[in-house]
Amino acid sequence: MSNIVLAQQMIESLKKDWKDAWNNGERYVGHINYRDYSKNFGVSEEDIKAYCQTLTMMTPIYSTCFLCGREWVSLEKEVRLTGNCHIEWVDSFTMWCCGEDGNEHDTMWYHQYKDGRLSFNRELDEHPLFELEVRWNCSCMVEECHDKNVIVDHSNEDYKILKFCSQEELPYNISREDILKLIKDVK
Numbered sequence: 001m002s003n004i005v006l007a008q009q010m011i012e013s014l015k016k017d018w019k020d021a022w023n024n025g026e027r028y029v030g031h032i033n034y035r036d037y038s039k040n041f042g043v044s045e046e047d048i049k050a051y052c053q054t055l056t057m058m059t060p061i062y063s064t065c066f067l068c069g070r071e072w073v074s075l076e077k078e079v080r081l082t083g084n085c086h087i088e089w090v091d092s093f094t095m096w097c098c099g100e101d102g103n104e105h106d107t108m109w110y111h112q113y114k115d116g117r118l119s120f121n122r123e124l125d126e127h128p129l130f131e132l133e134v135r136w137n138c139s140c141m142v143e144e145c146h147d148k149n150v151i152v153d154h155s156n157e158d159y160k161i162l163k164f165c166s167q168e169e170l171p172y173n174i175s176r177e178d179i180l181k182l183i184k185d186v187k
Contacts, residue, residue, distance in 0.1 A: 003043065007051035010034075010041040015085045033084045052079045057089045060112060065097035066120075066172040067105045072097055090114065106176065111139055120172060124179065130162070131155035134179055136172065151183055162186045 011034075018032045038044070057079050064071055072095035079089045086092070092113040099105040109121040119139040124132035130153040138145045142159065145152065149165045162183050169182065 003047045004051045004054060006041055007043050007047040010037050010043045011048070011051065011081065011085065011087070013037065013041075018085045029084070034081060048081050052081060052087060052090075055079050055087065055090045058093060058112060058114060060093075060095070060110070061118060062110060065099075065108055067108055068097065068099045068103060070097055070100060072110055113139075124176060130183075132162075132179070132183075134170065134174075136167075136170065151179065 014032065014034055014037045018029050021029045021032055034048070038048070057077070060072065062072075074093065074095045077089065079087060082088045092111065095110045096107055097105075098107050106125055107123045109123075111119040111121075117139070118137060120136040122134040124134065133152050133154060134150075135145065135152060136149050138148055138150055140146060145161050145164075149167060149170050150161050151163045151165065153160045153162055163186065165182065
């Protein structure tokens with residue numbers, strides 16, 4: 001018989017300790033990991049899996065891709081502990097779409113978080129000057145573009161914000177041509 005309550009307590013402690021360390025400026029939080037906590041709490045992998053099965057999976061707000069209407073793709077649609085303290089499909093999830101055979105398009109990524117925030121990234125393939133990515137409600141760690149709509153270049157080692165955009169000028173289903181028009185004067 002699995003110990004679901006103990007697994008829940010362990011995960012709550014793990015999340016709290018990780019968040020406290022991060023908020024205190026500690027960027028390395030590798031010492032706060034579920035393997036060590038599992039030993040300290042006496043929690044097995046089966047306990048963690050059983051606990052995760054009691055949680056409610058998030059429902060995607062957007063069920064289909066903006067570019068082709070196809071259902072989003074996900075590696076696994078299951079509630080499980082990943083990384084050190086993230087519960088996939090409860091804390092957040094990531095899905096994507098590249099179109100279908102014969103009808104491929106730029107890769108569109110869909111991120112949804114338990115607090116209701118959404119973020120979308122579109123990787124534009126095959127641009128001669130830039131490695132372009134369009135980000136709606138950007139969820140990266142770069143302070144200047146976090147929570148904004150941006151077009152970025154991340155070719156080479158550099159990360160360059162090419163343009164900040166309003167939602168009106170950057171709808172989710174914007175064409176590739178219209179994206180390129182938005183950055184035509186950027187060098």
